Amino acid sequence: MSVKPPSRPPKAHTRYRSPKASLGDLYSYFKSKDHILITIDPDPDAIASALALKRLLWHKVQSSTIGIIRPIRRLNNLTMVRLLRIPLMPWWSISLAQFTKFLLVDGQPHHNDMFKGIPYTVVIDHHPMSIPVEAPFAVIYPAYGATATILTQYLKAARIKPSQTLATALLYAIKTDTRNFERHTIDEDIDAFRYLFEFANHHILRKIEISDLSLSDLRFFNMAVERKHVVKDRIFAHLDEVPSADLLVEIAEFFLKIHDISWSIISGIYEGHLIISVRNDGYRKDAGRAVRRAFGSVGCAGGHQAMARVEMSLDKLLEILGNVNSTSIEQYIRKQLSPL
Numbered sequence: 631m632s633v634k635p636p637s638r639p640p641k642a643h644t645r646y647r648s649p650k651a652s653l654g655d656l657y658s659y660f661k662s663k664d665h666i667l668i669t670i671d672p673d674p675d676a677i678a679s680a681l682a683l684k685r686l687l688w689h690k691v692q693s694s695t696i697g698i699i700r701p702i703r704r705l706n707n708l709t710m711v712r713l714l715r716i717p718l719m720p721w722w723s724i725s726l727a728q729f730t731k732f733l734l735v736d737g738q739p740h741h742n743d744m745f746k747g748i749p750y751t752v753v754i755d756h757h758p759m760s761i762p763v764e765a766p767f768a769v770i771y772p773a774y775g776a777t778a779t780i781l782t783q784y785l786k787a788a789r790i791k792p793s794q795t796l797a798t799a800l801l802y803a804i805k806t807d808t809r810n811f812e813r814h815t816i817d818e819d820i821d822a823f824r825y826l827f828e829f830a831n832h833h834i835l836r837k838i839e840i841s842d843l844s845l846s847d848l849r850f851f852n853m854a855v856e857r858k859h860v861v862k863d864r865i866f867a868h869l870d871e872v873p874s875a876d877l878l879v880e881i882a883e884f885f886l887k888i889h890d891i892s893w894s895i896i897s898g899i900y901e902g903h904l905i906i907s908v909r910n911d912g913y914r915k916d917a918g919r920a921v922r923r924a925f926g927s928v929g930c931a932g933g934h935q936a937m938a939r940v941e942m943s944l945d946k947l948l949e950i951l952g953n954v955n956s957t958s959i960e961q962y963i964r965k966q967l968s969p970l
């Protein structure tokens with residue numbers, strides 16, 4: 631088998647076409663002898679969209695493979711792939727010569743060096759198009775909150791009832807890409823969400839959504855509980871060296887579950903920097919303003935009403951404190967962020 635360049639002239643559709651018209655067009659590019667590779671940068675939207683595309687082309691092509699360009703690291707996404715048994719192939723282990731057609735979802739060829747130079751037949755995406763996408767079937771809808779929404783419309787147009795696995799994956803994709811509809815959402819995303827809702831497994835969805843800890847992270851929760859200092863409605867804990875900055879966010883959010891705690895201020899050292907993660911109840915206070923006032927002149931400090939983050943180099947800290955250790959750091963943070 632050899633890879634032939636697309637025979638029809640490229641045209642990218644950024645203006646909306648009916649899903650039915652798009653689907654007919656999509657199908658026209660495939661033959662039953664095709665072996666297709668769907669390439670993705672594996673985030674939930676890309677994974678779910680690839681799975682939907684695989685389903686749409688089921689029985690229309692000889693074989694379909696989803697190739698990922700990097701290992702998945704995010705624990706929620708690993709849980710998604712494991713619980714939904716989504717078949718993914720690391721791209722570096724595949725020979726491209728065995729495929730006759732290439733497809734890309736939730737991304738564009740210029741987004742990654744690994745995509746460049748591949749003669750794509752299909753590109754379906756919702757990121758803004760800064761460089762024209764040249765593929766026979768290119769559908770780019772930047773207004774959409776998720777690529778999964780476009781694929782859900784195609785499934786509906788094809789009258790394919792999504793399996794529990796597929797519906798759960800698509801639902802999770804729409805929820806993550808729109809951050810639970812807090813950003814970049816159009817009616818089509820909400821319609822797709824509503825449609826998928828009844829087919830999804832909500833127990834699995836919940837397990838995927840809450841799976842952001844590893845067993846080894848618990849050590850730091852333990853340390854945070856032991857080291858916590860409560861000053862009025864504020865809780866502080868300094869954790870020394872931590873394996874990731876995200877862990878500080880997890881612990882800060884965990885402490886905010888305590889009903890009469892309004893501020894959760896968790897700090898640690900990560901890659902030579904002091905990181906302070908701040909969460910509050912968002913009521914009459916502004917976490918972003920508070921950290922800018924306290925640390926804006928000595929480090930990088932910012933955030934919103936209910937969440938904020940400070941980052942400062944240990945050199946700067948040494949300059950200010952003269953002596954950098956657990957106790958001096960902890961006291962410094964508490965002094966800067968204690969209620970007046």
Ligand SMILES: [Mn+2]
Pocket residue numbers: 675676736756775776777807
């Ligand atoms: Mn996306």
